[in-house]
Amino acid sequence: MPVRCGDGVPRTLLVDNYDSYTFNLLQLLTRQVLAGGGAVRDKILVIRNDQYPWEVVRDRILPHVDNIVVSPGPGSAERAGDFGVCMELIRSGGRPLLGVCLGHQGIALAFGAAVERCRVPVHGQISPVEIYESEGLFAGIPSGFSAVRYHSLAVSDAGFPHDQLVVLARASGTVCAFEQRRGRVQVETREIMALRHRTRPLFGVQFHPESVCSEHGARLINNFTAMTRALAPPGQPHVPASVAAMSLLALDDRAWLHPPLAEPSGPRFELVSEDVPLGLPDADTAADLGERLQALLHADDPMPLWLDCASPGAHGGQMSVMASALGAATLQFRLAGRSVTVARRDCPDRHYSLVHQESLPAGATFWAWMQDVCDQTMVRPGPDDLRFQCGWIGYFAYELKAECTGVGPGGPSPAPQPGQMPDAQLAFVDRCVVLDLASAPPRARVLALAPAHPGAPPSGAPWLDRLVAFSSREPAAAWVGEQCRRIRGWAARLGGGGPAAPNEEAAAAEPMALRPAMDRSEYLEAIERAKEQILRGESYEVCLTTQFRARPRRPIVSAAQMRRQYLAMRRRSPAPYGALLWFGAPGEGIASCSPERFLSIDRGYVEMKPIKGTARRVPRPEAGCSDAEWAADDAARARALETDVKERAENLMIVDLIRHDLNSVSDGSVDVPRLMHIESFARVHQMVSTVRARVRPHIGPVAVLAHCFPPGSMTGAPKRRTVRILDALENHAPRGVYSGVIGYVSAHGAADFSVAIRTAVVDCAGTRLSVGAGGALTALSDPKAEWAEVETKVRSVCDCVS
Numbered sequence: 001m002p003v004r005c006g007d008g009v010p011r012t013l014l015v016d017n018y019d020s021y022t023f024n025l026l027q028l029l030t031r032q033v034l035a036g037g038g039a040v041r042d043k044i045l046v047i048r049n050d051q052y053p054w055e056v057v058r059d060r061i062l063p064h065v066d067n068i069v070v071s072p073g074p075g076s077a078e079r080a081g082d083f084g085v086c087m088e089l090i091r092s093g094g095r096p097l098l099g100v101c102l103g104h105q106g107i108a109l110a111f112g113a114a115v116e117r118c119r120v121p122v123h124g125q126i127s128p129v130e131i132y133e134s135e136g137l138f139a140g141i142p143s144g145f146s147a148v149r150y151h152s153l154a155v156s157d158a159g160f161p162h163d164q165l166v167v168l169a170r171a172s173g174t175v176c177a178f179e180q181r182r183g184r185v186q187v188e189t190r191e192i193m194a195l196r197h198r199t200r201p202l203f204g205v206q207f208h209p210e211s212v213c214s215e216h217g218a219r220l221i222n223n224f225t226a227m228t229r230a231l232a233p234p235g236q237p238h239v240p241a242s243v244a245a246m247s248l249l250a251l252d253d254r255a256w257l258h259p260p261l262a263e264p265s266g267p268r269f270e271l272v273s274e275d276v277p278l279g280l281p282d283a284d285t286a287a288d289l290g291e292r293l294q295a296l297l298h299a300d301d302p303m304p305l306w307l308d309c310a311s312p313g314a315h316g317g318q319m320s321v322m323a324s325a326l327g328a329a330t331l332q333f334r335l336a337g338r339s340v341t342v343a344r345r346d347c348p349d350r351h352y353s354l355v356h357q358e359s360l361p362a363g364a365t366f367w368a369w370m371q372d373v374c375d376q377t378m379v380r381p382g383p384d385d386l387r388f389q390c391g392w393i394g395y396f397a398y399e400l401k402a403e404c405t406g407v408g409p410g411g412p413s414p415a416p417q418p419g420q421m422p423d424a425q426l427a428f429v430d431r432c433v434v435l436d437l438a439s440a441p442p443r444a445r446v447l448a449l450a451p452a453h454p455g456a457p458p459s460g461a462p463w464l465d466r467l468v469a470f471s472s473r474e475p476a477a478a479w480v481g482e483q484c485r486r487i488r489g490w491a492a493r494l495g496g497g498g499p500a501a502p503n504e505e506a507a508a509a510e511p512m513a514l515r516p517a518m519d520r521s522e523y524l525e526a527i528e529r530a531k532e533q534i535l536r537g538e539s540y541e542v543c544l545t546t547q548f549r550a551r552p553r554r555p556i557v558s559a560a561q562m563r564r565q566y567l568a569m570r571r572r573s574p575a576p577y578g579a580l581l582w583f584g585a586p587g588e589g590i591a592s593c594s595p596e597r598f599l600s601i602d603r604g605y606v607e608m609k610p611i612k613g614t615a616r617r618v619p620r621p622e623a624g625c626s627d628a629e630w631a632a633d634d635a636a637r638a639r640a641l642e643t644d645v646k647e648r649a650e651n652l653m654i655v656d657l658i659r660h661d662l663n664s665v666s667d668g669s670v671d672v673p674r675l676m677h678i679e680s681f682a683r684v685h686q687m688v689s690t691v692r693a694r695v696r697p698h699i700g701p702v703a704v705l706a707h708c709f710p711p712g713s714m715t716g717a718p719k720r721r722t723v724r725i726l727d728a729l730e731n732h733a734p735r736g737v738y739s740g741v742i743g744y745v746s747a748h749g750a751a752d753f754s755v756a757i758r759t760a761v762v763d764c765a766g767t768r769l770s771v772g773a774g775g776a777l778t779a780l781s782d783p784k785a786e787w788a789e790v791e792t793k794v795r796s797v798c799d800c801v802s
């Protein structure tokens with residue numbers, strides 16, 4: 001039963017021990033507040049464990065809250081560096097306090113219990129929980145309910161202070177463990193899963209009530225609320241505004257409100273668009289419609305930008321964008337010096353002309369700056385169903401994590417390497433063709449931007465007006481008309497053969513035999529070190545990666561060469577989030593066949609589709625067996641992936657992490673419409689989940705992206721601590737574009753980005769081609785199998801030698 005407003009909903013202090021699913025607890029608390037008719041920020045105060053000194057928490061915050069929730073977290077409650085003010089909060093007594101996982105371990109420690117390594121670390125596995133007290137915290141919850149666990153440490157039975165603490169629940173059944181010699185084994189588990197203090201209102205749960213796969217999480221939080229009211233009737237109904245302003249949520253909002261570039265003056269641009277239906281091509285033609293159309297428009301383009309949905313339908317992608325960086329103002333951001341440069345090249349053999357340059361002041365993140373630019377470059381919305389209405393196309397590299405306030409620059413930042421691409425690069429596309437594969441028949445939609453107020457005096461940041469090249473609607477419409485004529489002519493010939501898909505081009509790509517930067521033995525050793533961190537409770541899942549590299553015989557200096565590489569990869573592994581990006585710097589380009597959506601934003605909703613769980617798939621033509629045998633083997637591989645305890649645990653952990661990320665930008669509406677289903681690509685089966693949420697008003701697409709960056713599926717959980725562990729394990733080598741995101745922010749506010757995996761990056765003036773690859777590790781990882789998985793991922797797009 002939700003708590004009734006009367007207003008009886010207590011005010012809660014939620015302490016974050018750093019991004020360990022804290023915002024999922026916030027979601028449970030939020031729902032309670034909303035059910036009571038209250039406003040979240042009046043009722044819930046979120047602070048980090050080291051945000052304020054203890055005296056400030058004690059004197060300024062505690063008097064204004066009714067209860068406290070202490071979040072899970074990496075490390076140990078014994079260490080102040082991991083637990084911050086939480087130990088003082090537990091010791092101070094008085095207010096009801098619920099500790100989750102690390103918080104629970106902290107309560108035990110505070111009263112003399114020992115917290116030790118569990119016999120079996122358990123991350124993302126589900127255990128039945130046996131309950132010994134059916135009132136209080138567990139009122140109405142059946143004994144034996146399922147709960148998700150993420151822990152390596154546990155409260156010890158040896159020397160348990162029974163005079164002070166009461167064991168409320170234990171795990172039962174078995175969990176899976178990995179042993180060096182025997183591999184996977186099932187082990188009985190009896191760890192303490194919940195406790196309470198005998199006389200003080202302190203409660204701890206070792207499991208995670210906020211996990212998407214735990215039962216009765218909301219009930220447990222409601223019980224805690226009910227006990228709070230019974231023990232101490234709530235004081236004032238609201239946290240005072242001055243105290244609410246100390247909350248992480250309020251501070252976070254403020255970080256996005258630094259002085260804007262110019263007063264937003266409504267839409268700066270207007271869209272000119274026209275559709276060309278493409279008729280009903282035969283099956284053969286339909287399969288590579290995108291490739292043919294892109295060839296028509298950009299085969300000779302020296303600077304093509306192509307977001308290519310190369311496997312439409314089955315995987316959700318439905319749209320390709322074909323554009324050029326030639327003539328488009330292109331933004332580059334480099335962390336070193338924190339400088340932004342916007343420049344444009346109108347002619348392939350001319351130099352760039354500078355549009356804008358600035359160094360970002362300390363305190364303003366690149367993300368906030370970019371969001372601001374997007375706010376200032378809005379288009380008066382065109383057709384409702386059009387996901388891309390011109391706007392920014394490009395990538396954000398992994399190292400931009402240093403600009404994310406929640407992740408921050410952990411330890412030494414990787415030194416920029418000579419010849420490396422910028423940390424972010426995006427072109428403002430003011431004209432393009434969108435291939436809409438969702439409509440029947442498919443349509444080419446030709447788009448161009450014109451100034452919404454031609455001839456108006458320039459606004460506060462005049463360079464923003466120069467982002468579009470058309471001076472008014474007429475030339476924009478003329479360009480659109482010309483493209484439509486070209487496409488119509490081509491479409492008329494489509495059925496009768498038309499220009500063939502450029503098979504020869506793909507075949508002409510130089511074969512690349514990639515070699516790993518970290519060889520097998522080094523990688524296996526890094527896996528052992530990662531597992532040691534997991535056993536110590538520092539992380540639950542670590543997505544370790546390395547790079548595979550080749551030195552092309554002839555430096556890749558032209559878009560045509562890169563295009564051949566991309567088409568060869570596309571043949572081998574067509575993906576829903578393909579991309580070919582050649583911004584024009586000689587010898588720098590990206591060819592991506594990513595199967596993974598990072599996030600898409602459309603009409604106030606955000607969707608993420610994290611992948612965790614990879615199994616090799618043998619393409620039919622390469623299997624030396626009958627159709628029936630191949631089909632049976634292929635289905636067995638998919639089924640084995642779907643039912644594998646380790647892969648499911650990995651996926652669950654990332655789903656919970658992504659929910660946490662999204663809960664920081666949503667209004668309590670995060671949900672998981674699809675959990676762990678298999679999507680099959682040419683050479684891999686993947687396990688995918690879908691997480692959705694409504695975005696709070698006034699949070700722009702770049703802000704959403706920044707809150708979820710870097711992609712949790714490329715870090716592991718908890719994100720911040722694990723990113724630091726990874727920096728060390730990967731020798732502080734930058735991951736670059738790999739592990740970052742590729743996609744667009746449309747000028748009408750929608751966005752769609754893939755996770756940059758299965759991606760070839762050319763840099764160092766075309767003398768180096770790299771494909772990053774890695775995989776998630778947990779306590780259940782078998783190192784040799786992990787290495788094989790890494791090779792499978794690389795081979796899904798390129799040949800590799802290892």
Ligand SMILES: C=C(O[C@@H]1C=C(C(=O)O)C=C[C@H]1O)C(=O)O
Binds near residue numbers: 543614713757773793
């Ligand atoms: C790290 C990679 O992939 C990530 C890890 C996966 C896994 O562990 O199963 C799957 C997809 C990606 O989120 C990669 O492709 O290099």
Ligand SMILES: NC(=O)CC[C@H](N)C(=O)O
Binds near residue numbers: 072073537538
């Ligand atoms: N989820 C957590 O809070 C983990 C607590 C602690 N770091 C452990 O591994 O046991």
